[in-house]
Amino acid sequence: MAIFSGKIIEAYYTDANNTTVEVIYKEGEKAINHYLSTDMSHPDFKDLIKEYPVTKIADTTISRNKEAYKQLNRVVEAKLKQKIEDKPMQNFDSVMEFVINYDPKKQAEQLFSLKLKIFEKDVVKDSNNNDIKTVIRQAKTPLDVLLAYREILEKNR
Amino acid sequence: MTVRTPLVYNGSQLQEMKSSDLDNIYRLAAYYYAQSPAITLTVVGSGGNLTSIDDTRLQAGAASLSTTAFPSEATTAEPSEITVSYQRITQTVASAPITTSDTGKTFPIYWNGTQVQAMTEQDFIDTFVQPTIDVLALGTTTSAQAGTYHIATTTSVTGSTLVSSTPVFSDSRADTSLYTADGIAEPLDQPTTVTNYYLHKIDGEVGSYNPPLYIDASNNLKQYSEAEIGTLFQEYINNAVVNSSSGYQIRYNIDGSGTNRGSAMVNTRLTGGSGNYQTFFAGANDYRAQEFPDGTPSTVNTYNFKINKS
Numbered sequence: 181m182a183i184f185s186g187k188i189i190e191a192y193y194t195d196a197n198n199t200t201v202e203v204i205y206k207e208g209e210k211a212i213n214h215y216l217s218t219d220m221s222h223p224d225f226k227d228l229i230k231e232y233p234v235t236k237i238a239d240t241t242i243s244r245n246k247e248a249y250k251q252l253n254r255v256v257e258a259k260l261k262q263k264i265e266d267k268p269m270q271n272f273d274s275v276m277e278f279v280i281n282y283d284p285k286k287q288a289e290q291l292f293s294l295k296l297k298i299f300e301k302d303v304v305k306d307s308n309n310n311d312i313k314t315v316i317r318q319a320k321t322p323l324d325v326l327l328a329y330r331e332i333l334e335k336n337r
Numbered sequence: 338m339t340v341r342t343p344l345v346y347n348g349s350q351l352q353e354m355k356s357s358d359l360d361n362i363y364r365l366a367a368y369y370y371a372q373s374p375a376i377t378l379t380v381v382g383s384g385g386n387l388t389s390i391d392d393t394r395l396q397a398g399a400a401s402l403s404t405t406a407f408p409s410e411a412t413t414a415e416p417s418e419i420t421v422s423y424q425r426i427t428q429t430v431a432s433a434p435i436t437t438s439d440t441g442k443t444f445p446i447y448w449n450g451t452q453v454q455a456m457t458e459q460d461f462i463d464t465f466v467q468p469t470i471d472v473l474a475l476g477t478t479t480s481a482q483a484g485t486y487h488i489a490t491t492t493s494v495t496g497s498t499l500v501s502s503t504p505v506f507s508d509s510r511a512d513t514s515l516y517t518a519d520g521i522a523e524p525l526d527q528p529t530t531v532t533n534y535y536l537h538k539i540d541g542e543v544g545s546y547n548p549p550l551y552i553d554a555s556n557n558l559k560q561y562s563e564a565e566i567g568t569l570f571q572e573y574i575n576n577a578v579v580n581s582s583s584g585y586q587i588r589y590n591i592d593g594s595g596t597n598r599g600s601a602m603v604n605t606r607l608t609g610g611s612g613n614y615q616t617f618f619a620g621a622n623d624y625r626a627q628e629f630p631d632g633t634p635s636t637v638n639t640y641n642f643k644i645n646k647s
Contacts, residue, residue, distance in 0.1 A: 181477075181479065182477070182478075183478060183489065183494065183599070183600075194603060194605070194635070194636040195635060195636040195637075195639070196635070199639060200601060200603060200636055200639045202603075207491070210491075212490055212491050213490050213532060213600075214489070214490060214599075214600045215490075215600045215601035215602070215603050215639065216597075216600070216601060217597055217601050217639060217641055219597065222476045222596070222597055223475065223476045223477045224476060224477070224597075248633060252633060259613070288618075289618040292621060296405075
């Protein structure tokens with residue numbers, strides 16, 4: 181009699197080649213795992229398939245794999261959602277929200293990116309007006325940045 | 338090789354042992370072997386003499402930092418594999434000489450067809466010792482395998498005694514829940530233990546049995562006391578498992594020859610992932626990226642602890 185005999189909760193293959201089976205069995209209030217190589221001549225494996233046939237092991241494996249696949253999908257979806265939330269400037273509404281209702285706690289990084297973009301403009305690079313450039317650097321909102329940029333553009337006309 | 342059929346006293350007359358009587362005697366012999374086995378295993382922190390086995394797991398790639406923009410996924414280091422080797426089982430083979438001298442009436446009796454006769458030493462080995470060792474080396478873990486060892490995933494197994502609370506192998510995997518983007522640069526190796534594997538020694542059990550008989554100094558037939566026959570079994574089984582040249586030595590190994598004993602030890606790892614790329618804006622001029630372990634758990638190695646009779 182194997183250590184798990186009469187107490188099996190479930191058993192399934194743990195590897196793609198079906199060379200190892202994990203048997204989960206009940207011991208008091210605990211669920212214990214026990215691993216077996218799929219050796220048809222071994223007494224423990226014989227005890228296992230007497231109580232939990234090979235077809236049932238295969239069925240349990242498939243249903244566990246399906247569940248794992250579902251879990252993986254949920255993780256991927258959650259990550260995708262998080263990525264979209266992490267990159268809020270991907271549509272018109274979110275850009276308008278950034279400009280009109282700037283939130284320094286959540287959007288400081290975007291403000292910094294906006295400043296970098298402005299400083300990459302040739303008209304700003306070539307400008308000798310250091311005061312306005314300082315205004316851009318120290319701007320606290322996107323609107324301040326854009327207004328300072330407009331000033332440079334107008335002075336350049 | 339000559340296997341005799343020993344005689345027992347059934348309360349009214351002598352009779353030959355049945356196979357169930359012999360099974361009970363083998364169990365008794367295993368019990369006495371277990372009291373002082375010549376082949377013992379101990380658990381050490383490292384440097385055991387059984388094969389080393391590896392636990393592998395993923396660790397995060399090193400974090401990349403930039404002052405201008407987030408380092409791209411392509412330039413951020415991929416998660417890598419980390420290996421922890423376990424060599425925690427030491428096998429000790431004691432010396433086990435035969436000190437008993439055969440007086441001609443030392444060993445149990447049998448019916449030779451015309452009269453009662455004492456077994457020779459070789460008869461005793463063939464009749465009791467070798468069949469007991471055959472049973473000791475089976476893959477099952479009952480009291481008939483007393484004094485031998487097996488692996489379990491728990492520290493408590495009914496009918497066995499834990500050799501050490503130090504696991505002989507630990508299967509670990511990266512704990513993906515511990516890695517967070519806000520924590521970049523995260524420590525690279527953040528494992529969780531999935532399963533610990535422990536070494537156990539099977540307990541002996543005397544059970545009920547009918548003792549064999551011997552011829553005493555006055556040429557009377559007498560039942561062996563449990564200690565008398567137990568001592569003989571212990572001495573001869575120990576001698577055979579250490580010194581046998583006819584296939585009755587017992588040794589333990591991992592993934593060598595022999596029969597699997599107890600739970601296999603599996604090394605699982607996250608596989609199939611490509612690295613969970615995450616970024617963190619720590620402040621002005623401080624852009625960070627790191628790839629965390631990801632994938633699905635799967636068995637990458639299965640190690641079997643074995644008992645080998647050779």
